[in-house]
Amino acid sequence: MHVLIINGSPRVKKYSNTDKILEKFTEGMCENGNTFEQYEVSDRNSWNDMRKAFNENKNILIALPLYVECIPGLLLEFLETVTPKNDGSKMAFILQSGFAEGVQLRCGEAYLEILAGKLGCEYKGCLVKGNNFSIRFLEEKDRDKTTLPYKEMGREFAANGGFDSDKCRKFTGPEIFPAYIRALVGFLFKTAGKKGFAKMAAGIGCTKPLDYRPYE
Amino acid sequence: MVLIVNTTADTSVTDELKKSLEESAVDAEIIEAYGLKISHCIGCNHCWLKTPGECAIKDDYEIILKKIIHADQLWVISDTALGFIDHKGKNIYDRILPIATMYLRFYEGQMRHVPRYDSQPDLGLIYLGDAETEYLKRWNVRAALNFERSSLGVFERTEIKEAVSCMC
Numbered sequence: 169m170h171v172l173i174i175n176g177s178p179r180v181k182k183y184s185n186t187d188k189i190l191e192k193f194t195e196g197m198c199e200n201g202n203t204f205e206q207y208e209v210s211d212r213n214s215w216n217d218m219r220k221a222f223n224e225n226k227n228i229l230i231a232l233p234l235y236v237e238c239i240p241g242l243l244l245e246f247l248e249t250v251t252p253k254n255d256g257s258k259m260a261f262i263l264q265s266g267f268a269e270g271v272q273l274r275c276g277e278a279y280l281e282i283l284a285g286k287l288g289c290e291y292k293g294c295l296v297k298g299n300n301f302s303i304r305f306l307e308e309k310d311r312d313k314t315t316l317p318y319k320e321m322g323r324e325f326a327a328n329g330g331f332d333s334d335k336c337r338k339f340t341g342p343e344i345f346p347a348y349i350r351a352l353v354g355f356l357f358k359t360a361g362k363k364g365f366a367k368m369a370a371g372i373g374c375t376k377p378l379d380y381r382p383y384e
Numbered sequence: 385m386v387l388i389v390n391t392t393a394d395t396s397v398t399d400e401l402k403k404s405l406e407e408s409a410v411d412a413e414i415i416e417a418y419g420l421k422i423s424h425c426i427g428c429n430h431c432w433l434k435t436p437g438e439c440a441i442k443d444d445y446e447i448i449l450k451k452i453i454h455a456d457q458l459w460v461i462s463d464t465a466l467g468f469i470d471h472k473g474k475n476i477y478d479r480i481l482p483i484a485t486m487y488l489r490f491y492e493g494q495m496r497h498v499p500r501y502d503s504q505p506d507l508g509l510i511y512l513g514d515a516e517t518e519y520l521k522r523w524n525v526r527a528a529l530n531f532e533r534s535s536l537g538v539f540e541r542t543e544i545k546e547a548v549s550c551m552c
Contacts, residue, residue: 178424180426235478239474241472248465248466272495275522279519279523282467283467285467287466357488362487368433372430372434374433374434374435379500380500381437381501383453
């Protein structure tokens with residue numbers, strides 16, 4: 169199987185969490201001799217080539233971060249320029265987000281099924297997982313902890329040609345955290361979480377409090 | 385204040401809205417955004433972590449952002465594509481992130497970003513062309529919840545009167 173992978177993240181490749189996920193995913197996917205070509209929506213210079221690849225490939229995988237409950241504006245802009253396929257092509261998705269609970273991604277996931285239909289492709293499912301916000305801020309070893317599980321999902325995708333398996337559904341993790349976890353997470357965000365964010369911010373040169381109001 | 389952002393080239397919609405809103409004496413501001421320079425969100429997270437509250441992209445979206453923080457309602461008028469609003473419409477929502485902070489909390493059973501300002505707008509949507517209406521309604525509820533507010537509804541071009549009745 170040869171797969172066209174579109175990284176739908178508007179963030180440049182270097183900082184793209186989605187790209188780091190794809191690195192591990194494709195390692196797993198290619199173990200049995202599968203191949204792929206990958207394009208980045210963030211690179212407008214590649215849009216002509218990406219459109220050509222979209223026309224020519226029958227196995228398409230779009231990986232994207234959740235942006236305001238749906239797909240990022242930039243990915244939408246690109247997809248508005250392609251011609252619907254209606255040639256038996258298959259389309260699957262990897263949807264990732266910062267928010268950790270599965271319930272956060274379902275509205276976005278629901279659109280992706282509609283989208284595959286609008287693009288004239290058979291929908292082959294969506295791999296849904298959150299809790300990926302910090303990937304770009306982590307050193308390689310810690311980052312691998314978050315991204316490595318995607319390697320197994322790459323194997324699953326290679327075996328099934330999509331994400332419609334129990335293993336892939338379970339990959340999402342809890343739909344909603346149990347009450348005690350929520351209470352703990354809520355507490356942590358008021359305390360250690362705030363400190364953690366402040367540290368991330370200082371690391372990229374922030375000099376203001378994170379709740380600063382520039383426009384009042 | 386009711387803030388209306390028209391991302392389409394069709395000003396007949398806003399003409400109609402202007403007339404109705406004047407008749408009912410609603411405090412409203414209309415921004416014709418079709419000709420404005422408004423980029424997509426590039427996901428740099430600077431508005432949360434590097435320059436809190438300020439977008440790294442310096443373009444005409446700042447005009448909208450400065451008004452959103454004083455609006456009780458935000459209405460977006462958008463063209464449609466692929467069953468959804470088109471990218472120009474979606475970019476208005478994607479770029480709204482500076483009004484939220486990096487901080488998180490649970491709100492109505494969902495984890496959300498803590499708002500940066502004291503008030504945030506309810507969200508209404510008017511769309512031109514074909515779309516998956518039921519999906520748009522679901523999405524608008526979620527988008528509003530994202531800002532700890534409510535959906536004012538999703539309306540077709542032919543339902544302007546119904547939309548106006550929700551503007552106050």
